[in-house]
Amino acid sequence: MKTNLLFRIFISVLTLYCLCGLIMSACDDDDDDEPVATATPTATPTMIPDAIEKTFGGLASDFAHSVQQTSDGGYILAGSTNSFGAGGSDVYLIKTDNALTEEWSMTFGGLLDDGANSVQQTSDGGYIIGGYSDSFGPGLRDIFMIKTDSTGTEEWRKIFGDSESNDCGNSVQQTSDGGYIITGYTAAPDNNYDFFLLKTDGAGNPVWLVNLGGTGNDVGNSVLQTSDGGYICAGSRGSNGNDVFLLKTDSAGIVEWSNTFGGAYEDFAHSVFQTSNGGYIVAGQIKSDVDGMDNVYLIKTDDRGNEEWSKTFGGSDRDTGNSVQQTSDGGYVVAGSTRSSGAGEDDVILIKTDNTGIEEWSKNFGGTEGDSGHAVLQTSDGSFIIAGVTESYGAGSHDIYVIKYGN
Structure with a gap:
């Protein structure tokens, strides 16, 4: 048992x-x-540690040309979309939170091509947008300014141009008096581009206009108000090929000085920023005398536009600098595109330098196709936000590409 x-x-x-x-x-x-x-496999980029990478857009082509951090810690993006809107391309405005999650988006435009090149949050919490319109106005293409409230709802729009010209706004900023300053180009009777700088009041009505032109193409690509109440504008002048062009006015638009920089070939400025010592940092591209390829071009000037130093970055292929800002440590950060290094036909490139322009590090972002960074800024937490375009990721042939790197 x-x-x-x-x-x-x-x-x-x-x-x-x-x-x-x-x-x-x-x-x-x-x-x-x-x-x-x-x-x-997923189309969401996750290539670089310490980076958040997002795409926005639809099945067609979508681009971002400008990004700003907003007062709530999120971001506002502006560019163009062929995926959404009324027809052709439309102005595309996207608001995200700090993690780059979309909160809302808006399109503006008509049946033809319209787009935004610049956006800034205004003192009332809304946004000012600068760009171009083929759908509205008297000309083939006209300068387009749109003011929205904090939710992206349009408050007013303004069109500037004449019936015989192609005109475009490339950079806009709110001024200390509540008005706006915008720069870009207007087509001259000889079909060359002339530089313009337009000051408006708070309702977008013109106050004064500066026009400069020569025998070639003259373009304003970047403008900001300076610490003395005047304005600094960077672009290119084409009287002898193309040279980097830097122009300073007083608060009434009276030209105080202008300077050109560059070599024997085609050189352009895409971005300017006033530095902590009252001078200026300019980013663009310079064509090499040796191999004929573009390199990133970084120029530091004093407060009168006299060159203190310049640096080039790049390799054996085409490299461009599209946006620059001074960083909290006194150095500089540049965003653009590179064909000399990276995984694809073009890659987004982010270059960090010290205060003398010596490279401290650089990072590439992108996939096997063409990717480019159009705007960069340092955020309140010390990281960097880049906006541009990608062919490597997303839903369409081109998509908005936003990268937050660091921290």
């Missing part, structure tokens, strides 16, 4: 052991299946 009891206990233990083994095997099988289920 005692033997039968022991035998039954033995059988029970053996049965329990087998059941546990089956349960554990089933659990292990579930674990093995899980990576297979989540290994499907």
Whole structure:
């Protein structure tokens, strides 16, 4: 009897052991299946550690040309969309939170091509947008200014141009008096571009206009109000090929000085920023005398526009600097595109220098196709936000590409 009891206990233990083994095997099988289920490739870029990368857009072509951090810690993006809107391309305005999650988006435009090159948050919490319109106005293409409230709802729009010209606004900023300053180009009667600088009041009505032109193309690409209440504008002048062009006016638009920089070939400025010592940092591109390829061009001037130093960055192929800002440590950050390094036809490039223009580090972002960074700024947490375009990721042929790197 005692033997039968022991035998039954033995059988029970053996049965329990087998059941546990089956349960554990089933659990292990579930674990093995899980990576297979989540290994499907995704279009979301995750190439660089410490970076958040997002795309926005639809099935057609969408671009971002400007980004600013907003007072709530999020971001506002402006560019153009062929995926949404009324027709052709439309102005595309996207508001995100700090993690680059879209909160809302708006389009503005008509049946033809319209787009934005610049955006800034205004003192009332709304936004001012500068760009171009083929849909409205008297000309083939006209300067387009749009003011919205904090939700992206249009408050007013203004069109500037004449019936015989192609005109475009490339950069806009709110001024200390509540008005706006915008720069770009207007087509001259000889079909060359002339530089313009237009000051408006708070309702977008013109106050004064500066026009400069020569025998070539003259373009304003970047403008900001300076610490003395005047304005600094960077672009290119084409009287002798193309040279980097830097112009300073007083608060009434009276030209105080202008300077050109560059070599024997085609050179352009895309961005200007006033530095903490009252001078200016300019980013663009310079064509090499050696191999004929563009390199990133960084120029530091004093407060009168006299060059203190200049630096070039790049390799054996085309590299451009599209945006520059001084960083909290006194150095500089430049965003643009590179064909000399990276994974694709073009990659977004981010270059950090010290206060003398010596490179401290650089990072590439992108995939196997063409990607480019059009705007950069340092954020309140010390990281960097870049806006541009990608052919490597997203839903369409070109998509808005936004990268937050660091911290």
